[in-house]
Amino acid sequence: MAIVETKALRKVYGEGNAEVRALDDVDLSVEPGEFVAVMGPSGCGKSTLLNMIGGLDRPTSGGVSIDGTDLTALTDDKLTELRRRRIGFVFQFFNLIPVLDAVENAALPLTLDGDPKARDKARTWLEKVGLGDRLKNRPDQLSGGQQQRVTIARALSTEPALVLADEPTGNLDSKSATEVAGLLRQVATDWGRSVLMVTHDPRIAAYAGRLVLMKDSRIVDDVKLDGHPDAAREAMERAGLL
């Protein structure tokens, strides 16, 4: 069963002359353990798609299901619970709580869920992402790359079915960016989570196993990648996006 399934997904902002169609009939499915990159020019609807799949925003029409649950039928509380338990988020601006240390930040979704082993689990994940020696550091004591690792540990701490990453390397230097991209690939291949990542950077997208290209609110291409660093760039050229 697909982890992510969208059917004729449509999102319209505004009305009348001010109407903006952000997503138009988008069908997408992501299998367990699959690492999918989404690329496209600014304003093509990538982030909107991610928000719909993450249950952060509601579609105008069409359906989204995560791990078999139809999001459009859920109340706000149920949706919140689903986000907490089944989805992990990695943001461009890290979004760590500045007054909490690395363990506390990584444990946050579990703490919110009342899990008594929250800190132990968070610690385990921080060690897995290579921050075993930074457990007590607050965000301002970590580099950008390290902060993003904390958010990845936070995203994984609840053992989610799906990890959503919105421009996860957009705020990082190139060395840290490739490290984070490698880590996300590991999330999919080694730890078996589905990862859906929006990015502008073809080199980062090349870490994924599959590339979805968008333009004008629609999916225009959907290709398998072979791990070659130029694979994503070439796919974009073929689709006329470069």
Added chain:
Amino acid sequence: MSVQFTLAWRYLKGRGLRTLLTTLAVVFGVTLIFGLNGILPPLINAFTRNLLSTAGKIDVSVTSSFSEPFSNTVLDEVARVSGVAVATPEVQRIAPLPQPSGATAANAVAQLNVIGVDPGTAGRVRDFPIVAGRALSTGDGNVTVLASDLAAKLGVGVGGTIDLPSSVGSTRFTVVGLLSTATLPGAEQIFVPLASAQTLFALGQRVNAVEASFLPGVDRAAVESAIRAAVGPGYQIGGLSTNSSLLASLQVSTFAFNMFGIFALATGGFIILNSFRTVVAERRRDVGMLRAIGATRGTIVGMFLVESVFQGILGTAIGIVAGWAMAAGGLAALSPIYESIVHVKVGGPEFSAGTWAMAIVLGVGVTILAAIVPARAAGRVTPMDAMRPQLGEVYERRIGTRAWIGVGLVVVSVFCLATRQPGLVGLGAVVFLIAIALVAPAVVTPLSDAFGSVIELVFSEEGGIARSNLQRNPGRSAITVTAVMLGLASIVAMLAVVTSIFAGFIGYIDKSLSADYMFIPQSIILAQGNVAAGPRLAEEVKHAPGIGAVGTLRIAHGKVAGAEVQIIGIDPKAYPLVAHFEWNTPSTDQALTQLSSGRWVIANGLYASQNNLMLGQAITIDTPNGPRVYHVAGVGNDYLNAKLATIYTSQDNLARDFNVTSDVLIMANRTPGSDPVLLRKKLDAIVTQYPAFRLYAAAEWRDSQLAIFNQTYVVFYVLIAALALPSLLALVNTLAISVLSRTREIGMLRAVGSTRRQVRRMIMAESLLLSVIGIVFGIVSGLWLGYALVLAMSSIGWPMPYFVPWDGIIATIVIGLGFGVLAALVPARNAARMNVVDALHFE
């Protein structure tokens, strides 16, 4: 611990300065409420103890509603009531003791409460535990018994003598017994035989109180109402009303102090509101992320509320400690003044359960209340906000329904003001403050445009940026302005009241009295019920060589249509020579001559307007001798009684209908060419025979009053400083927050070439603009509140004209601008010192 507690605690700890500023807002409010409520009860208790210190087994006390002596037959009427065990007649009068000139010693005995008792029956309602000598017995003459501690204070023992002032000069009493009872300071009593007291106070066979004790187990309320029915109207049962106007003024103080405390807390509330609004704006992305990873709205709202509860509890706790310290310090400073004015000893601070409850409920409550709106706003932050890059805050200017409600309330408040009814004016003042708070967000932009051009005269380059900084978040600016307004309004109101009291007294002295000399009872505040002088004193003064005109005032109380009115007796011929009326048109001095020709009265403006009196109109006054019909000869004011319903009539009428023939105030003029030194010697010689009175040259009396007021002023200044602090805090808080939230912008300004000085001046200009708007609102609403308080005091028996505190307004402007500069110092310095690179990367 739940995640809300952890997050709330960490944010509070991690943002120490902000937490401190917000918590301080609660601290100041609670300190004022708790502290002031700890100061007043001891003052009121001391005073009430003084009033109601009738010891023994007295169950009920019957006195005249007119404060008049009455016939002994009332005794029989009371004694006949079923349930009364015994009734005994008494004369109770305060007799001042001669004081050395200029004495203000706190513990000196200034007056004695002379109680004339019937030696035969008094022992059944009062205790006389004799420790030395003997008790009073039937057939005693001018002898007295008193408490041994009082005797020690007066320096007398059994066989010693005490000279008491009386209407004929002075009478000597011999001490025959000492009691073991303890004397409360300010309630010094001496007991004398009833007949001696009647002679001393020239009462004939009349008494002024009947004390009764009840049979055991009777229904007290039933017996009281039976007594009321037996004695008929014109008597009051149970209550001692003497000196109640001072007690009433203390109660007004309680009200005023509470109002100021609540003001301070309201200011605190606005500071907290502002803090939390900014905190929510700053943490928008954090909140969005929390929502994205699964925090419910409830969790988010809870997180902010837990923060407010932490701060509320902490601030309240510190506030209570500080309030206790303030009360202890305040009482230490106040007691000597209080003791020198009313001769009552004051104890330490007292905190009732109600005070504790009020401080805690208001302290924690206001904090939570102020946090609710921002917390709910935080709950509405969508998870999408976590995804967006953070932009500088710019709020659209909207003139919403709230502003229109505010405008409506302004209209209502102006209407309330126009009624000139104390209650409505007070309500109007509060409504006006609420209205300003509602209107402020809408008017802060145009006002800052208006004042901006003035500020830009000094801050030419930075003024413009400062103005737009202020305007881009009108909500936050409005809250700051409101907080500053509340702080300054309470200062102006307080100054208005103080100025009115002060100027009222001085105005009375300056305008109303053209007399050169005055013979005044020792304490003018306690004049009611004091020994008055018989006509002989005035006669003696009149015959002193070098004295021209002599005028006297006599006071009686009557009722018109059930409402009490004070009636002042004047000599229509002599009065205009030593004082004068300010006539309301069309009345003239003609009215004075009319007073001599029968039952005519002059009504003061207040009384005339309350009762819609017209010239020539008939009014029926209930007098001790029954209802009498008088006619209105004129409407005019003297300054002393301008705010108290008063009618004036001739002293002949007062003697005939109210049985009052004694003077409470004597005014005299010196003839031109006479030797002031010789005259003064002569007058001094006269007054020594009348220990109840003190002789003042008008200028001296003015100075003595000024001295008392200057002492009192110090206390007010301390209080005003305490009231001012919250508004300073509001400014500091807003500016600090505003600098913090604009860190990145300030970095940008520095990067593109602003000098440190320009950044500093920009913050300074914004602070000054905010304070100027706050000052304007604060002065307007403060004058209004002050007016309401002055009216309220007048309405409950402390009459005073309203004076605009011009000095106070100037002081408030200076204080406000000073605060503007002071508040900007630290934030401006921090902004100017900011590292450009760090600032640009500030998250």
